[in-house]
């Protein structure tokens with residue numbers, strides 16, 4: 055996928071801008087608080103219909119204005135597409151080729167992007183639910199089937215928890231709910247297993263290429279059951295937990311309790327890795343994510359790297375940028391232009407207080 059033109063109106067600190075991007079490398083520089091992250095955030099919004107950093111959409115509207123408008127024209131497998139999101143006080147309107155779509159699911163993932171943000175370093179220290187959110191977000195972008203199963207599972211889980219809180223739990227209803235949940239869980243586990251396997255396949259090699267550190271990096275899927283060949287292990291899990299679930303009046307096992315674990319040389323990353331190592335593991339994870347999306351969809355996402363160069367030493371900055379292949383479009387923000395980049399083929403932009411100027 056290649057974003058050709060991005061247009062913003064009243065988005066964050068931008069009043070009105072239009073940017074024509076290079077199909078490969080785009081370097082966006084600017085001092086602090088000028089709008090670099092805001093620009094990438096607008097692209098993430100078009101991909102996910104939400105920001106990667108806040109949940110209140112109204113904060114995205116430029117102060118004092120009524121609405122924000124983000125639109126972009128991009129190329130997807132040789133076909134030109136136009137998508138637009140208008141954020142207003144009461145919600146949002148999503149459009150494809152200027153026609154409003156009824157459901158977000160018809161819009162999410164049309165433009166597929168992978169973003170690295172310095173906030174991603176929290177990944178290792180966050181709660182399992184935050185890592186599950188990332189996993190769900192990435193799999194949802196490539197599979198509507200996963201999204202359907204996940205939504206059904208969440209509705210069933212809600213129902214099950216209400217039932218467990220009731221004074222006398224109807225066992226027949228509980229049996230039926232468990233059975234329905236197992237059906238959805240099998241689909242979800244299958245997708246999650248494939249996701250983690252794909253990341254695991256690449257993350258170590260990518261890490262070593264960026265860092266030249268020979269540490270072993272691995273990602274492990276902490277699944278609620280080890281065997282999904284038939285219904286029995288999941289059913290058994292529910293039966294085994296039943297006593298506990300009744301006691302705690304909530305569902306204590308299932309795919310809503312799963313996690314992914316990152317390890318360096320066999321120990322949890324959060325316990326041993328240095329700041330620089332963590333940064334490179336996250337980067338390797340994001341690049342592995344690009345490969346996962348390509349494998350699953352045969353389409354190449356756009357890579358957004360926000361402030362990726364800071365804290366990396368010169369050698370690593372250079373290795374990373376050398377790895378940015380010609381096969382995908384990349385937008386990198388930085389406060390300064392790295393000296394070794396001066397001769398490289400790329401389009402440069404400078405952002406000053408919400409205005410974007412090609413250099």
Ligand SMILES: Nc1ncnc2c1ncn2[C@@H]1O[C@H](COP(=O)(O)OP(=O)(O)OP(=O)(O)O)[C@@H](O)[C@H]1O
Nearest residue numbers: 066067086087088089090091092113114115116117
């Ligand atoms: N809704 C809004 N209306 C107007 N301005 C806003 C709004 N939301 C954020 N801003 C402004 O956007 C600026 C921050 O932009 P951004 O986060 O993109 O900075 P940046 O260039 O990435 O900086 P840094 O290098 O520090 O990361 C701040 O000046 C902030 O006040």
Ligand SMILES: [Mg+2]
Nearest residue numbers: 090091092361
């Ligand atoms: Mg920023």
